[in-house]
Amino acid sequence: MSSTNLKIHQPTASRKVAFLGLGVMGFPMAGHLAQAGHQVTVYNRTATKSIAWCEEYTGATTKNGAVNQAATPRLAAQHAELVFCCVGNDNDLAQVTLGADGAFAGMAPGAVFVDHTTASASVARELYSAARNMGLHFIDAPVSGGQAGAQNGLLTVMCGGDKAAFEKAQPVAMAFSKAFTWLGESGAGQLAKMVNQICIAGLVEALSEAIAFGQQAGLDMNQVLDVIGKGAAQSWQLDNRGKTMVADKFDFGFAVDWMRKDLGLVLDEAKRNGARLPVTALVDQFYADVQHMGGQRWDTSSLIKRLR
Ligand code: NAP
Numbered sequence: 001m002s003s004t005n006l007k008i009h010q011p012t013a014s015r016k017v018a019f020l021g022l023g024v025m026g027f028p029m030a031g032h033l034a035q036a037g038h039q040v041t042v043y044n045r046t047a048t049k050s051i052a053w054c055e056e057y058t059g060a061t062t063k064n065g066a067v068n069q070a071a072t073p074r075l076a077a078q079h080a081e082l083v084f085c086c087v088g089n090d091n092d093l094a095q096v097t098l099g100a101d102g103a104f105a106g107m108a109p110g111a112v113f114v115d116h117t118t119a120s121a122s123v124a125r126e127l128y129s130a131a132r133n134m135g136l137h138f139i140d141a142p143v144s145g146g147q148a149g150a151q152n153g154l155l156t157v158m159c160g161g162d163k164a165a166f167e168k169a170q171p172v173a174m175a176f177s178k179a180f181t182w183l184g185e186s187g188a189g190q191l192a193k194m195v196n197q198i199c200i201a202g203l204v205e206a207l208s209e210a211i212a213f214g215q216q217a218g219l220d221m222n223q224v225l226d227v228i229g230k231g232a233a234q235s236w237q238l239d240n241r242g243k244t245m246v247a248d249k250f251d252f253g254f255a256v257d258w259m260r261k262d263l264g265l266v267l268d269e270a271k272r273n274g275a276r277l278p279v280t281a282l283v284d285q286f287y288a289d290v291q292h293m294g295g296q297r298w299d300t301s302s303l304i305k306r307l308r
Helices: 026-035 047-057 073-077 090-097 121-133 146-152 163-173 188-216 221-228 236-246 256-273 278-292 300-307
Strands: 016-020 039-043 067-069 082-085 112-115 137-140 155-159 177-182
Touching (some): 090 121, 155 188, 221 236
Parallel strands (some): 016 039, 112 137
């Protein structure tokens, strides 16, 4: 796996940091930390990815920078002032944080755990409390911007937790962020990410219906998208996914399985807080249809497949 690097790294003091989870997102995010001159120790469950990461980023660092890999989250987190993490879901997050080999067992008092997994607000609050009881800090910090945002170091990051801990993380996390923003107490980052996913779900269904309608009507939809993308219908989804939807290409991007996980988190939270989400609930079922069509790993824009 390699990362495109459009980021110009601003000089910051070199920090000892760890990164847990070198998937589609974590691999390039950890790479930006190394390229910004931090001393990065990585952990990945499948060790081949940590080896590949070290090979790619050895020599990337400046000043005191160095890269290293560890066999467990606990070992990776030892000596780190900041421990970044990007794994799959709530259970994965519990596995890398808690228990004898979990990161919390290795972290020094006062160290900050920054979680970029899209997870529930409740697991964020539980881990915040567990960390506090051990003299540690936990920030929930899910991201938006996708694989390209991670590769280019231009993610939008939504944070919840103690402001002082957030302020320790922010200058370092700018290595892979366009914006890294504190939104309130623990769980606020995950709740903001849910707002983000509610916006995207309805929008992608509307874009799917619009493109399918235009194609049915015999229009040149690439030309139509160029025109309406300059007007009030413009969106990130239209700009970045419209033409690949017209061309029926979906083997990239943000997987339908992940979107269903995220919408599950949204619908659970809505049950708790009483919010009504009729369109989001429907689009979640549309994504279930796409999964049944074999599209578990297709990009989220594959909703249009149901209409063809
Ligand atoms: P991914 O490529 O599947 O990577 C997941 C990572 O988590 C891998 O390093 C995996 O290790 C590790 N992992 C999973 N379960 C684990 C466990 N139980 N213990 C230890 N490590 C475990 O996923 P991704 O696309 O990077 O997404 C990661 C998170 O970011 C998800 O919460 C996703 O919803 C969110 N997100 C993704 C995107 C996107 O466009 N991809 C955008 C925004 C947010 P192995 O290598 O051993 O499998």
